[in-house]
Amino acid sequence: MCCGRPCDYRRNMIAEREIPLIAAPMAGGVSTPELAAAVSGAGAFGFLAAGYLSAEALAGQVERLRALTSEPFGVNLFVPGRHRDVDLADYQERVRSASARYGVDAGSPQWDDDQYPAKVDLVITQRIPVVSFTFGPPDRSIVELLHEVGSEVVVTVTTPAEARLAAEVGADLLCVQGMEAGGHRAIFEDDRELPGGGPLYGLLAAIRLVQAEVDLPVIAAGGLVHGADVAAVLAAGAVAAQLGTAFMVCDEAGTQPVHRAEIAAGSARNRADPGVQRAPGPRAGEPVSGRQHRCTRGLPATEQPDQADARRGGQGRRPGADVVVGGPDLCPGASSARGRTGARLIDEAGASLARATARLG
Template sequence: MIAERGIPLIAAPMAGGISTPELAAAVSAAGGLGFLASGNLSADALAAEIAACRALTSEPFGVNLFVPSARRDLDLADYGARVEAAAARHGAKAGAPNWDDDNYPAKVELVVAERIPVVSFTFGVPDRSIVERLHEVGTEVVITVTTPQEARAAADLAADLLCVQGMDAGGHRAVFHDDAELPGGGPLFGLLTAIRLVQAEVDLPLIAAGGVVHGADVAAVLSAGAVAAQLGTAFLVCDEAGTTSTQRAEIAAGQRETALTRAFSGRPARGLVNRFMADNAAAPAAYPQVNNLTRPMRAAAGKAGDPELLSLWAGQTYAQARPMPAAELVHRLMVEARRALAHATARL
């Protein structure tokens, strides 16, 4: 559907309330593909978002699912004490470091029943039976990958497209197996390098994600062979995004560096460097346990407007994000991409 319809722009699914139905609908209505992020939502909450998005647009949109982690019995007592001390700054407690499956089975049933046009998977590959069920109802399956090895595993499951994520992407790395000894959970590749390496391994349409914030970036990845560009950070400051005022202010200021961290969730993710990240550079590889552990702290910091205890996910190019309505951004990106492609052709 993505390649056949010639959709060159995709709004990345951003969990935590950022990818609102309003944002997804606006992007799809403008000629891109909007996405809903199901991470940390119940199946009922996701169903409500799907209904809200369909009430806003008749255009297709996608839903992203987190593949559950297999890591369960981990000793997080020491890290829990660190989170407890930080949370106390706003009168909060640490959460329970429990494992959960993010309501994954129920959400799989939901997207099958709702016949969502595009379903993407992050943090691993779904069971083959899930891919087959989605194909039976006409759903296009996208699997997010960061390495050629992951691309081969996804291709073996008959994924329709791969979303290739470069190291400069904001938010969580999509690595299948989080290697605690590596900052990014696995090998780190820039986006164009990742595209080339994956192209050498599999023959599937590719969506490019990571550091794409301007139309010239879109043109670059399309010229490299991708069928579409996926942008997350660029949409963080759109009017329809659910980004908090605290994070919007930090993005607008543009003064912080970005880095990869496990401090907030137990999975490597890129965000704006703040005190909690700096104090917890050696956070354990334990998702979703750490995510559940820090949730009350993050909620309290959000209410207090304290950027030092929030997970301020953003890509390396965050300072170039432009606040405007999502439809206007889609239009500008397409105009810029066409201009960049025409300029490059004229120079050959």
């Protein structure tokens, strides 16, 4: 039993998909209705990223996605963190010259709830097939309302302790995020004494630890860019592999040209250590993982990357581009999410599993 309900791993929308791949929800414009539709249409599972969107904008994306496909899809919500007063005067002074160089205002980080209540109401009324939560578990009452309308609930976790909390509120699946993941660390509470905001587990270790703690199906996320990575996490017991960076270069993604160029030209030694940077915006001060650039190189863990990069989007030069990606730099060139990307990953995974099977004899 899983939190009082029958736990049947064969009966959830993600595990039933023909292709055990998920296009990770990537906030900030990368995840688009077109990308989610292409991924779900190919037999895998696509997500919309509600983070940083208004509830109205999210409603428009849901409408657009449903016009593109009748396949199931998911929406990811950011659970609001606690408001913290942080003195950023020194940081703002430090980035003033960078802001002037790009011709933009540095802005000022501020806390808000990312319109979380309105977005929760939206995913319930719209009966979104799968709703995932990042930065904490939703209230049990929210999970119950989602279950009443037939939605499945996924909670992103980074530790066994977080997995227990997610199970207690009634989550149907857990998305286990390893330290290799790009972007925000999906921690529930930020321990500012630790660079990563909490314990840093590699993905395979995290899967094993979580599975030993709770009896829920798991999705694996973090640093997966090759079919061999997919094979490894499936062999470890995951029902699906969630990839972000690998889909950023797809034609349907909303990735800015400067970021596409950075991904294509990047090298593994240019990737930041998890927790080195701390995020601006609604998740101000929380750890993120991504590429180093001149605005972040040498900054201590308590300082934040330059917000100006997000504002200038595709207009800036490569040296200042802020790209929060995960895993080694083995991503292929641009292709369609509906066609080559998923097929390539599955072919690579099959070949890897065949080699392992032969080796085991």
